[in-house]
Amino acid sequence: MVLLSVENRKEMNALRVLVVGAGVGGVSIARGLLRDGHDVTVFEQRPDTRPGGGAVTIWPSGSMVLEQLAVDMDGAGQLLSTVRIATSTGRPLINIAVDTIVDRLGGPVRMVPRRVLLDRLLDGFPADHIRCNSRVAAAFNTPGGVRVQFDDGSCADGDLLIGADGLHSMVRRIVGGAPAKSTGWCSWQGLSTVDHIAEKDVAVQIIGEHGNLGLWPAGGSDLQWWFDLRWSPDFVRPDRPIDAIRSSFAGWSELVDQVLATLTDDDLAASPFPHFRHPIPRLRRSGAMTLLGDAAHAMPPALAQGANQALLDTMVLRKALADLRGNDELASALRWYEKTRRRRLTVLSWVTSRQISQSQSVLKWVALISDSFGTWVMTAFLRWLSQRRISVSAVLCASSCRFAALADLLVELGIAALQREHGQRCPLVFPFDDPLWSWCSRNAVRARRPDA
């Protein structure tokens, strides 16, 4: 990973950045800001960075951000070609053609174990920039920037604080974000080795009246499974949860029965995971503090967007800081980042909070939607979520922002030219062999260089 010298950092207004949380969001923003020449330290409450959890989905926009961060994802997890949605009675509903989405948006769709994703993000990451066993207990804006205080009473000072501390974020509480609300559902979920997965590139989702489930291959023999059922705060965990899961979902399909036969109560030990939704906060008075990932916008896992949206936050926040002309503009750059993300996240959070489980009489109408229309809607939605304009200038973003406006103008011109040529099929990751696009992007990069 490229790190700048102290002299270079001074020249380009390098910030001392404190990141709380070493999950996907915290490590990706730290990696990006280190690449941009800032001085970043990540504080993690756990004793090590060894990650847990099941698998997460990376959509084309997330793949593109990983590319911008120079994360090598070759061979990680499982590339998907189709999401097959059916009812619990076996009626096919929609086949989402993931191949078509990949073709249109220009990046792979990948199911990857969270531990593999974090290992790849941490590959080449300087270990001395992560401090484990460091639970942040409080944070303050100070006249010179920000200060965090740890459990043991010690403190660290910086110019900027990024709260990437997940669903029950402490930084979120400090900046005045409302707490997450339960949606009334939960997932019993895990990642298991299942022999003989017939179609390794096909993700299966099945919807019933009182619950729904997903079986998404995650590379090799790994299968991410989840069973969603109702949940409330007074929920009492059954002694033998596997019996409850089997009685709700047995007979839904051959593959479901095969998976249920292999699962035990031990596989369900960490479950259930209640679904929460955050109101997306407006952080008007949070000074040099901001939020990223689940800390800003935890949402139900319905569209498998948690890790992907944390990566998009990373891209937009990097862009906000790259355009910074002096530390006195920091607060407005952070408010720009939050505002840029808010509209899309508000819509996404609303969509993912809709109830999936429906009666057969409702689902029979859903079955009338053609596969191509379902795929088109999904593609359009993912394209809208992807913050495409920013993604392109982020690709081009060098460490300095001199002539940034000219660079942005050239990027806009390049996009307009590509859109005229490719229309709807204009990809997310742009073809660098297109002559006009190459000319615009080359000059945009030059305009952003300090010596341009």
Ligand SMILES: Cc1cc2nc3c(=O)[nH]c(=O)nc-3n(C[C@H](O)[C@H](O)[C@H](O)COP(=O)(O)OP(=O)(O)OC[C@H]3O[C@@H](n4cnc5c(N)ncnc54)[C@H](O)[C@@H]3O)c2cc1C
């Ligand atoms: C253990 C675990 C398992 C998961 N499993 C899945 C899964 O199977 N499928 C899926 O789709 N998503 C899963 N997720 C969620 C998914 O990783 C996130 O939705 C997405 O990656 C966004 O991550 P994030 O970095 O914003 O938050 P998170 O991944 O939640 O990371 C937050 C980090 O902040 C640390 N932290 C919290 N408070 C403090 C504090 N006060 N001081 C210092 N550090 C702090 C936490 O220990 C954690 O490492 C899991 C998350 C976790 C933490």
